[in-house]
Amino acid sequence: MKTLLIQFKSLVLVALLVSVTFANAQKAEAPSQSYDLGAKINEMTLTIGGVLVVATNDGLVGIKPTESQPVFTFNNFGKLKPEETDFIPGSPYIVVSQGATSGFAGLSKTKRAVIDYVQGKVIFNSDDDSWNQIYTCNVMLPQNKLVVSGIQKIGDKFEKMTPKVAVYDLNTSKLDYSFFLDKPGRVGIAKDFSVTGTPLLLKNSLIIPTAQGLIAKSHSGEDLWQTKIKGVNWMVADETEKEIYGFETTTNGKNTRIHKIGSNGAELWEDDRKVKGIVTNFEILPQGLAVVSDVAGGTGALGAKSESKITMFSAATGEDLWDKAPKTKGYVQHFYIMEDGILFGIESGGINKISFDGKPLFKKPLKTGENIMVMAHTPQGLLYITGEDANIVNLETGEEVWGKPLKYKRAASVASTFDAKNDRYLIAADGKIMAVDANSGEVSDLAKCDFEEKEDPNHMEIRDTGVFLSSSQNMTSLAFDGNENYHTYHKSPGRSTFGKIVGGITAVASTAMTVSMSMKAGANRSAFGSVNDLDSYNDYGKEAKRAADMFAGIAGASFDYLSTRFKSTAATENAQFILTKLDNGVGLVKVNKDTGNTDKEIVLNDKKPEYEVDEFGGFLFYKANDKTIYAYNLNN
Structure with missing residues (x-):
């Protein structure tokens, strides 16, 4: 997930800007809609669907700004704690939980x-289907199914005490x-059939850990097979679903054990494989299994370092294919599968590439500044931008295309874009905008960028009128020769008064992050395919299309x-x-943006x-008082 969070950083940066004059402003102080929720408002969450979900003392309320009444009111469970409401990434679903989730009898x-x-x-609703206890409740995408495990108070006295699994069609x-996970009324020593992780939903079967x-x-509930592999947290299947x-x-x-099972339940490796740390990335490749795991550092002078481990296993035997694993000396922030090997960037600085058989592909590891904000394809090679430097490197050798990296003072954010008309990269840092010739790497200063309140620019884009650049309270437009078209600044109302802006662009990033987030949580990620592909620089417009296509591939209104x-x-x-x-x-x-x-206002x-x-x-959704929400249409 760290990788995708950085990949889409440019998408989620929000500019809070203001004009010097309001002479032509159309005042729109009257809300388009007003919603009296009848209970104290505790929290507001804007979803990727544009529906505002409000947590009140009574429960949850959903507000769609185009409708005069809430689209739903859920008060069945009463007041909910924040941790009891889970917004499923890349979906229109909210899972509401209440009560403990472990153990069986007497809870x-x-x-x-x-x-x-x-x-x-x-x-x-578990109450409607007579579930007395719920142990797991997992949304499966793109299948659009819900898998529930627990105790259902239906049937005879034995069935009412036996752990059960049910699959619902969410559409x-x-x-x-x-x-049932056990035979109701079975005589003998009691066995613990608690569900230990996320089930894996395949085309013809469901596997429960x-x-x-x-x-x-089977999808009709018939027994297929059972293994003695216990305590599995999450699972992944290959494209054929014959290898799990x-x-x-x-x-x-502190460690993770990896098991390989066939579609008939047979253990395909003689022994499971142990990796240090918690697995954060896993890719099934023709050359083997690429695994990234994060190891937390120890304490004291002799404590282990906090870093990621990268390993390549044989899919056939589980044996380690590399004589020597690449050194990371930090956590892997970017991880990409290339045609000839694995490209990775380290959070504390550094980029390297290794072949699938474990040989270094760069002449030497590339040194970079900390916090690699961007790693992306360009026609000239791999562009990287960190909080301290930027450069383009040859993806085959790791050699710098620009003679030396573009260096600047350490910044929390660096704005950049590609000016196709003039074939140059524009990077804003150190109070100025630098233009880098795409082919020669020659650097020139395009313009100064002295933003008020000592703000760093966090967004840049090319428009018909020139180069647009913005930060929280500053906004400027430059002609392509660097001359200023306009600059506006308005003093912030005070950091403590800032609301939370979560927009549709954030939603695109959230959609794209679904797979990575799901893997972290142990979800049914196999159906989504690989997310470890290196994107092209400035392909922001494609992200919305990618999100639209992903949603279009799932059945349901x-x-x-x-x-x-x-x-x-x-x-x-x-x-x-x-x-x-x-x-x-x-x-x-x-x-x-243009004027x-x-x-x-x-x-x-x-x-x-x-x-x-x-x-x-x-x-705009605004909490007018402790029980009322106003909605304003900003498009008019």
């Missing part, structure tokens, strides 16, 4: 519900099939809605939404406003 009741916030439907809200071993069932890999975290939590949403033009394409201090109080303004003029009448902005759809 209080546990509840689970799944809400489709787009359609405003509760598509699963229809109907039960597909269910089965339990404390007794892996249990495989199970990951088991050791009891001390809500996914159709999400696909259509990301096919639309983002509201931020030509404007920025900005929080600032207006004449009549703190408010939000919509600022035109710097303010097209709209909304006074929030609050020194410390709580709000969310859907930057993709163009809506």
